[in-house]
Amino acid sequence: MSMMLPVNRTYKSTVFIMLFEDRNNLLELYNGMSGKHYTNPELLEINTLENAIYMSIKNDISFLIDGRLSLYEHQSTYSPNLPLRFLFYISHLYSRMTKDDNLYGTKKVHIPEPEFVIFYNGREEMPERQVLKLSDMYTTKDKQVRLELEAVMLNISGENNHKLKAACHTLREYAIYTDKIRKYTEIMGLSDAVERAIQECIEQGVLKDFLERHRTEAKAMSIFEYDQEKHMRQEREAAWEDGHLAGIEDGLKSQIEKKLAKGKTLTEIADELEETEERIRELTDKIKGKE
Template sequence: MNQTTPTQPVNRLYKSRIFAMLYSDRKDLLDLYNAVSGKHYEDPELLEINTLENAIYMSMHNDLSFLIDSRLSLYEHQSTYSPNLPLRYLFYISDLYSGMTKDENLYGTKCIQIPTPQFVIFYNGSQEQPDRKILRLSDAYCVKEEHPALELTAVMLNINRGHNEKLKEMCKSLKDYSEYTARVREYAQVKPVEEAVEQAISECIQEGIMAEFLKQNRAEAKQVSIYEYDEEKHMRQEREASWEEGKLEGKIELLRMQIQKKLVKGKSISEISEELEEEEEVIAEMIREMGEERATGKEEQ
């Protein structure tokens, strides 16, 4: 396998990730696998890479998947916590198993052997998470059962500073990656993201942190790091906006209920406005909307 990642444009349908770029190197990937699994393999050529790089999901491509010793490992990096990862893993593993068995007789009497899966998420988002967390597919089921017929469990490992330090000591590339992304995030708080990324790259090269990788892939690493930070920031802002919108909708609904109660008591618009400390125009508009909704409801009946 060619260990040098070719330069390619970054886009919203499919893009390299720093994590995936870094672990396109078989030696680094084997070191990561050994640290996570507690194994001690030494030959990187034992790895058989089968990452879904051009899956029909496109924006849902998986970061890393590989076979070693009849075990199929699927690794994902996440800067945003998502409880839907087990469901996504189900899609990934189904696609992989389908490809592996496409020439087998699935209707035969012989049991077709498939590699044992392992699902690992490497989390380094800004939301606080424990060192280790188990995510289950059954958590998404509408009806909870003690023994669900279909289960998939994924282990989420927090690789931020101060988390899973023992694991990172066993895998220098993971420790370096954690430090690099932490610096980008830290510097981006006080300067433009382009400058923050450039500073993080320069410092890390000087200090021997992901140095060879960053020197060989500097331009692309910078481009992708900027994109990743902007994407993370955008998703965080969207979550905050949704939360604020939800709070606003809750306040409006509460105000409507209070107005309705006071109307039943025969209060005037001016009295309601004074008691609820709202502008008369606001109260009048909400009463008008409530009246239209009631009229529409009667017409539909």
């Protein structure tokens, strides 16, 4: 029986989600991933989490087929925390699936085997395929890992994973669409870049029916998604710059402390470190303040 839930477009919606909420597209993607050749989309039992209030639990796409529970996520920004997020998702899904079972009884409760897949199409260079592990996030590293979760991240940008995209034309065309947006954002504003990508895709028959039916919504979602990606990238760059500058200052303070201990004057230190005397005095005050 299908468990398709109503779509909440106000939370975490993307063009990727819209495309693969369509059972035909999702079955095509599963066939491409698994090497199967199913033709009946009703075989899919979709159980995507839609509850945006409870602990912000909302995954992209999850479904049952072949006795396997597949969780697919799309990412335009790399995050090493996805295994932990997948753990939250799968725990919530299993809890929902077994709510009528007696977990305290003597009869074994059966659950579907999970698989976790991330489709990455961000700006950063990433391997064509890599495995992210929950154990990589542990603060201690024991030889025996007692809880593991592995997620496969597939880079679908450019020419990456050509075989998979050949098997799933929707994924291939989605990748073409997003690659066009990235290309045009280099030479024009985001809104114009998205509009040009949409128009060009329609003319070239790329996601043509989808973009003609959902043009306004797809454009709004793409603009929001790329704005978010840009914001996160700028935050990372700012954090790096802050850390880099802090590292330079710490290095200078260390040298100043050593020279002060040798009885050097501020003028001598400024000359040796090729800094202004005012800068050396400012850092010296910080050193004394720390003490």
